[in-house]
Amino acid sequence: MKDPYETLGVAKTATAEEIRSAYRKLAKKLHPDLNPGDKSAEEKFKQAAGAYDLLSDEEKRRRFDAGEIDASGAERQHERYYKEYAQDPGGRRYQYQTAGSGFDDFASQDDFLAELLRRRQEQARRAPGADRSYELEIDFLDAVNGATRRVTLPDGGSLDVAIPAGIEEGQVLRLRGKGAPSRGEGPPGDALVAIAIRPHRFFTREGDDILLELPVTIQEAVLGGKVKVPTATGAVMAAVPKGSNTGTTLRLKGKGVPKRGGGAGDQLVKLKVMAPTEPDAALENFLSGWTPGPSYDPRRDMLS
Amino acid sequence: MIITKSEFLLRTHLDRQTLEVWIEEEWLSPEQADPEPLFSEADLARAGLIRDLQGDLGVNKEGIGVILNLVDQIHSLRWALANRIGSQTEE
Numbered sequence: 001m002k003d004p005y006e007t008l009g010v011a012k013t014a015t016a017e018e019i020r021s022a023y024r025k026l027a028k029k030l031h032p033d034l035n036p037g038d039k040s041a042e043e044k045f046k047q048a049a050g051a052y053d054l055l056s057d058e059e060k061r062r063r064f065d066a067g068e069i070d071a072s073g074a075e076r077q078h079e080r081y082y083k084e085y086a087q088d089p090g091g092r093r094y095q096y097q098t099a100g101s102g103f104d105d106f107a108s109q110d111d112f113l114a115e116l117l118r119r120r121q122e123q124a125r126r127a128p129g130a131d132r133s134y135e136l137e138i139d140f141l142d143a144v145n146g147a148t149r150r151v152t153l154p155d156g157g158s159l160d161v162a163i164p165a166g167i168e169e170g171q172v173l174r175l176r177g178k179g180a181p182s183r184g185e186g187p188p189g190d191a192l193v194a195i196a197i198r199p200h201r202f203f204t205r206e207g208d209d210i211l212l213e214l215p216v217t218i219q220e221a222v223l224g225g226k227v228k229v230p231t232a233t234g235a236v237m238a239a240v241p242k243g244s245n246t247g248t249t250l251r252l253k254g255k256g257v258p259k260r261g262g263g264a265g266d267q268l269v270k271l272k273v274m275a276p277t278e279p280d281a282a283l284e285n286f287l288s289g290w291t292p293g294p295s296y297d298p299r300r301d302m303l304s
Numbered sequence: 305m306i307i308t309k310s311e312f313l314l315r316t317h318l319d320r321q322t323l324e325v326w327i328e329e330e331w332l333s334p335e336q337a338d339p340e341p342l343f344s345e346a347d348l349a350r351a352g353l354i355r356d357l358q359g360d361l362g363v364n365k366e367g368i369g370v371i372l373n374l375v376d377q378i379h380s381l382r383w384a385l386a387n388r389i390g391s392q393t394e395e
Contacts, residue, residue, distance in 0.1 A: 020362075023360070024360070024361055024362055027356075027360050027361050028361060031356060031361065033353045033356070033375060034371075034375070036378060036379070036382065037382070049360070052360070080345075080348070080349045080352060081349060081352070081353070082346070082349040082350050082352065082353040082375070083379070084349065085344075085345055085346035085348075085349040085350075086346070086375075086376075086379040086382075087379065087383055088344065088345065088346045089344070089346075090344025090345060090346030090347060091344075091346035091349075091350070091379065092383075093333065093346075094333070094346075094350070094372075094376045094379075095376050095377075095379055095380040095383070110388075112388065113384055113388060116384055116387050116388070117384060120383075130306065130335055130337070130342060131306075132337075154339050155339070180335070180337055183335070
């Protein structure tokens, strides 16, 4: 890094006013946005701006003069210059008015240029509106079965969103033409609706499968039997096999989440054996007269 | 990349009132939207340029409008020129 006084072309004794005016003179010549085609200007501007940052700060200048700090690292880091964005859609917007009639004089002598500018204006006129993003929270069962839900828009309007069956958390639905209107005569942008799914009291989801923990009685577990099981599409009867236990899992084929392109996942029903919550004299009587076999020790693995 | 007004203010270190003035002067023309206008990366860079002009370069209000207009014309011309050159090398 060069000496900052030298970079700005001022004497060591220069006043703050002299430093500022020297920098301004350089900046007018070197600012990258005022010299969009000159690559060397950008480098020189960084140096000049860095030197100015150092010398325009009284405390920094004092420390530099005293030799406490040097000029290294004093190059200004400019985040961005406008010239890098001028040809983006966002920057082009600012040029449309000049592109229209600003070059009539020589466009009339150059058919190609005239055509180019005409096309660009046409492009601007037909540019679509911006996309708008929304969020929609839906119930678990709406996500599984599909539904139509309404998004209320910030301007008071509303948007009906058709939710396809089997939609997943975080999925984004694109509603064509429901975004911002075009600034010209182009089509409106799209509405992007991000889906959030509220958890369900009983059901949870694992990919295309739905998990459910189903309490059963001791009797149902030991003897087996038909039980009513809730599913996403209503209750069904399912057979609990004889000799089931807590953790035994039943698979209800096709009762899970509909898959894109046909078919559906399964519902997995995990049984949970529940003793009666109220004291039951008959059960107590029976059990006190019952001697389990020697293999019935549920803590065998834990304590041996 | 769409930038909301509050994010724009945060990233440019501008206060609301200054931004209103810049938009009124048509130095910035963000996309009008409800409830607040939406900004682009180009608007962000343009705000940086306006700040440089006003601060470092000491350009007054009238000067900034003139400069921005000329800068826009330069970019239009540079774009047209680049296209013209591009089409000739293809021929």
